[in-house]
Amino acid sequence: MNAPSTAWLRQIADELGLKLGNQDLARLRPMVADLLAVGRRLRLKDQRERPIPRSS
Amino acid sequence: MNHSESDQVHLLSVTEAASRIRDGSLKPPEYVEALADRARRLDPLLRCIVTLAAETALADAQVTEHEILHGTWRGPLHGIPIGVKDCIATAGLRTTANSRLLIDWVPEKDAPSMAAIRRAGAIVLAKLNLNEFAWSIPSEEDLCPPPRNPWGPDHLAMGSSSGSAVAVASGICPAALGTDAGGSVRQPASNCGVAGLKPTHGLIDSSGAFGPPSICDVGPIARTVEDVALLLEGMTGMPGFVDRVKKPVRGARVGVPRRHIDEARPDPEVAAAFAEALLGLAQLGMEIVEVEVEGLADAAAADFLVLNVEAFAAHREWLRTRIVDYGPSARAYHTQGAFLSATDYTAAVRVGEVVRHRLEQALAVVDVLATPVVPVVTAEDARASKSRPHTGGTAIFTAPFNLTGHPAISVPGGMSAAGIPIGLQLAGRLGGDADLLAIACAYQQATPWHTMRPPLDAAG
Numbered sequence: 001m002n003a004p005s006t007a008w009l010r011q012i013a014d015e016l017g018l019k020l021g022n023q024d025l026a027r028l029r030p031m032v033a034d035l036l037a038v039g040r041r042l043r044l045k046d047q048r049e050r051p052i053p054r055s056s
Numbered sequence: 057m058n059h060s061e062s063d064q065v066h067l068l069s070v071t072e073a074a075s076r077i078r079d080g081s082l083k084p085p086e087y088v089e090a091l092a093d094r095a096r097r098l099d100p101l102l103r104c105i106v107t108l109a110a111e112t113a114l115a116d117a118q119v120t121e122h123e124i125l126h127g128t129w130r131g132p133l134h135g136i137p138i139g140v141k142d143c144i145a146t147a148g149l150r151t152t153a154n155s156r157l158l159i160d161w162v163p164e165k166d167a168p169s170m171a172a173i174r175r176a177g178a179i180v181l182a183k184l185n186l187n188e189f190a191w192s193i194p195s196e197e198d199l200c201p202p203p204r205n206p207w208g209p210d211h212l213a214m215g216s217s218s219g220s221a222v223a224v225a226s227g228i229c230p231a232a233l234g235t236d237a238g239g240s241v242r243q244p245a246s247n248c249g250v251a252g253l254k255p256t257h258g259l260i261d262s263s264g265a266f267g268p269p270s271i272c273d274v275g276p277i278a279r280t281v282e283d284v285a286l287l288l289e290g291m292t293g294m295p296g297f298v299d300r301v302k303k304p305v306r307g308a309r310v311g312v313p314r315r316h317i318d319e320a321r322p323d324p325e326v327a328a329a330f331a332e333a334l335l336g337l338a339q340l341g342m343e344i345v346e347v348e349v350e351g352l353a354d355a356a357a358a359d360f361l362v363l364n365v366e367a368f369a370a371h372r373e374w375l376r377t378r379i380v381d382y383g384p385s386a387r388a389y390h391t392q393g394a395f396l397s398a399t400d401y402t403a404a405v406r407v408g409e410v411v412r413h414r415l416e417q418a419l420a421v422v423d424v425l426a427t428p429v430v431p432v433v434t435a436e437d438a439r440a441s442k443s444r445p446h447t448g449g450t451a452i453f454t455a456p457f458n459l460t461g462h463p464a465i466s467v468p469g470g471m472s473a474a475g476i477p478i479g480l481q482l483a484g485r486l487g488g489d490a491d492l493l494a495i496a497c498a499y500q501q502a503t504p505w506h507t508m509r510p511p512l513d514a515a516g
Contacts, residue, residue, distance in 0.1 A: 009395065016394055017376045020387075027388045032395045035364060038357045039400030045354065046403045049410070 003033035065090045066227030067509075070283040073230060074132035077124065084117035084124075084135035084179070091137050091181055095228045098512060104203040104222035106142040107150050107183040113137055116179040132298075133290045134177030139223040139232035142183040143190050143266040144274060146170055149180060153189045153266050154199050157374060157381045167264025169233065169274040169291045176290035181229050185219030189266050190235055191367050192386035193439070194218075199383075205248060205435070206510035207476050212435040214247040216240040220277050221248040226512055230278065231287055235265050237272035237363050238356075239429070239454025242466035245277050246429035246479025249468045249508060251500065252277040253284050254454075256487050257461030260291045268366030270405075271359055271458040280506060281467060281497035288489065300490035301497040306341035308495055310334070310482075311422035316352040320452045322431040329470025329478040330428045333499070337426065340498055347418045347425070355411040355456035358404035362459065365401045368393030404459075412460035412486075419462075419485045424495050427453040429466045429479035453481055463489045465496045468505030477505065 006025050009032065013020045020028070065087055068076070076082035092110035099105045120135040140146060143153040145163040147170075152158045166174060174180075185203050187194050194202035194215060205213040206226040213222050217234025221244035224232050234241040236254040245252025254275045262274045276287035285297040312334065322330070338344050368375070371390040379387060418425065430450055432438050438450040457464040462483050469480030480499070484492030500506050 004395065012395055013391075016372070018391060018394065019379055020391065023384070024387060024391070027384065028392055028395075031388060031392045035361060035392055035396060036400075038361055039396055039403060042354060042358055042361070042403040042407055043399055046406050 003029050004036065066094050068230060069280050070136055070230045070278060070286050071132065071280070073136060074134075074286075077135045078129060084120045085114055087135070088113045088117040088137050088179065088181060091229060095182060098226055098228060101209055102204050102206060102222050102226055103201055104185050104219040104226070104228065105182045106152055106154060106185050106200050106219070109149055109180055109182060112149065113179050113181045120177065120179065130175075130177035132286055133173065136178050136231065137181035137229055138173070138178045139182045139184045139220055139229040140170065140180055141186050141217050141220050141232070141234045143186055143235060144170055144233055145264045146180055146183065149183060151183065152199060154186050155188045155382065155386065156199050157378055159199065165264070167274070168261035170264065172293055173233070173287065173290045178290060182223065184223050184232060187216035187218070188383050188386035189371070189390065190216040190237070190240060191363070191389045192383060195383065195385060197383060205476065206512055207249065208474065211476065214243040214430065214435045214438065217252070217277065218244045221245050221250055221252065224248070224250045224277050224279060225510055227509070231283055232277045233287075234275055234277050235262070235267045235272055236275050236458065237267050238359055238458050239451040241275040241277060242454050242464060242479070242481060243430050243451070246466040247435065247477060249477030249505065249510070250277055250279050251281050251284050251465060251467045251496070251506070253288065253465045253489070253493070254457065254463060255288060255489050256463045259463070259487070259489060266370070268363045268370070270366060271362055281465070281493055281500050284465070285493050285497075288493075297490050297493060301493045303494055305495050305498045308342045308424070309422040310337050310342050310344050310495075311347035311418055311425045312344060313349050313352060313425060313427065314346045315348060317427055317453075319353065320431045322428050323433055323437065325433055325472045326428045326431055326478055330480065333469040333480040334426065336503055337499055340502055342495070345422060347422060349411070349414050349418050349425075351407065351411045351414060352456045353452060354407050355459045356452045358407040359455035359459040360451070361396065361400060361404040362408075364389075364393035365396050366393070408459040411456060412462075415460055415462055416486065419488075423484070424492055425483045427481045427483070429453060429481045433472045433474075433476050433478065457483050462486055463492050465492060467496050467500050469503070470505065471508070
C-alpha cells in the first residue's frame with residue numbers, strides 16, 4: 001500500500017482543526033502509512049474469518 | 057537507626073521494610089529521609105524523577121509514625137515510600153505527564169488506584185519520569201529528558217514507565233506504580249532487572265491515569281514478586297495475593313508459543329536467556345509444553361491501532377488548541393490515530409475478541425504462557441531496529457495481552473554480556489493474577505537475577 005499523500009494528511013488535519021506544519025506532516029506520513037496498512041490487513045482478515053457478511 | 061543502617065535501607069524490599077516498621081526498628085521519617093537523600097544523590101545521573109516530594113513525604117511519615125505508635129497499623133504498606141509515574145493523578149502534588157501542557161497542574165483528586173494505595177498507608181516520595189503522556193519517543197528536549205538505565209547509564213531504560221523501573225532498580229524507592237498499554241510496565245522492568253505486572257484489565261481502576269482506557273492498566277513495579285503482590289492488594293483492596301504467592305506451584309504447566317517467538321526473531325542473547333529460564337521452570341517441577349495461539353502478532357499490531365485511536369480521541373481538544381505545547385514526537389504519536397477509520401478500529405477490537413478466546417482455550421490446558429519480554433536487549437536496539445516498526449514491533453510479546461486483557465508479568469530472567477538485564481514474561485488467565493504471581497514468585501526465588509544490584513554504589 002502506498003504512503004498517504006501529504007495533501008490527504010493536510011486535508012484531514014484541516015477538517016479536524018489540527019494546525020500541523022510541514023515537518024509534522026513529514027513525520028506523520030510513514031507512521032500513518034504503517035497504521036493504515038495494519039488496519040487494512042486486519043479488516044481483510046476479519047472479513048475472511050467472519051461467518052456473517054459485512055458491508056465494509 | 058545509625059549511619060550505616062541509613063546507608064542500607066534502600067536495599068530493603070517492601071516486605072522487609074514493612075516488618076521493620078511494624079516492630080519499630082525502622083521509623084518511617086528516617087526511612088523517607090534516607091531515600092530522599094539517595095534520590096538527591098543519584099537523580100542527576102539517572103533523571104528518573106519529575107518531582108521529589110520529600111517534604112510532604114516526611115510530613116506523611118511523621119503522621120504514620122504517630123499512628124503506629126498509638127496502635128493504628130493499616131497493614132504492610134503503612135509507612136512505605138513509593139514512586140508514582142507522573143501520568144497518574146496525585147491530589148495536591150504536581151502531575152505533568154512529562155508534558156509542557158501540564159507543567160503546573162496540581163490535581164484536586166487522586167486517581168482511584170492512588171487513593172487506594174494511600175488508604176493502605178503508602179507514602180508518595182516522588183513523581184517519576186516517563187515518555188511524554190506515555191506515548192512518544194523520548195528526547196533530550198522533553199520537559200524532563202529520559203531516564204538513564206542504572207545498569208548502564210549510557211543506555212536509556214525502555215518505556216514508558218522508565219522512571220518507575222529506574223527508581224526501583226536504583227533503590228530510590230522500594231516500589232513504584234506505572235501504566236501499561238502495550239508493555240510500558242513490563243519492558244522497562246525487564247530492562248532494569250525488576251518485576252513489573254500488568255494486571256487483568258479492570259482489576260485495578262485505572263481511571264485518573266493518562267492512557268488509552270480500553271487497553272491501559274495501572275501496574276506495580278518492585279524488586280520482588282511478593283512485593284508486587286503486596287502492592288496489588290493495596291491498589292485493589294482485595295486480600296489474598298500475598299498468601300497465594302507463597303503456595304507451591306510444582307506440577308504447573310507452562311505453555312510456550314514457540315512459533316510466535318521464533319517469528320519475532322529475538323536477539324540471540326534474549327533467546328538464550330529465555331531458553332535458560334524455561335530450564336529453570338522445568339527444574340522447579342513445572343511441565344513445559346509448546347502451544348499454538350494463532351494471531352498473537354496481529355494482536356500486537358491491533359493493540360497499537362487501538363492505542364493510537366484512543367490517544368487521539370483523548371487528546372483531540374488539546375491538539376486543536378495547544379498543539380505547540382506537545383513535543384514533536386508526542387504531537388505526531390497522538391495525532392496519527394486521527395487518520396484511521398471506525399472500520400480500522402472495529403477490526404482491531406475484533407482481533408482482540410478472537411485472540412482473547414484463543415488464549416483462554418490455550419490457558420485451559422496450561423497454567424501460564426512464557427515468552428521473552430522484548431526481542432532486543434537495549435532501548436537503543438529497539439529504536440534502531442528498522443524491521444520492527446512502531447505498529448507492534450518491539451512490543452510483539454507484550455502488547456497482545458493488553459488487547460486481550462490478560463495479566464502478564466516481567467520478572468528478571470537473565471543478563472546480557474554487557475550487563476543489561478533481560479526479563480522473562482509470564483501471562484496468566486483472565487482474573488488469574490494470583491496464580492500467575494505464584495508461578496512468577498517460585499521462579500524468582502529459584503534464580504539469582506533479582507538479587508543483583510546495579511553498580512551505582514560501587515561507583516560512588
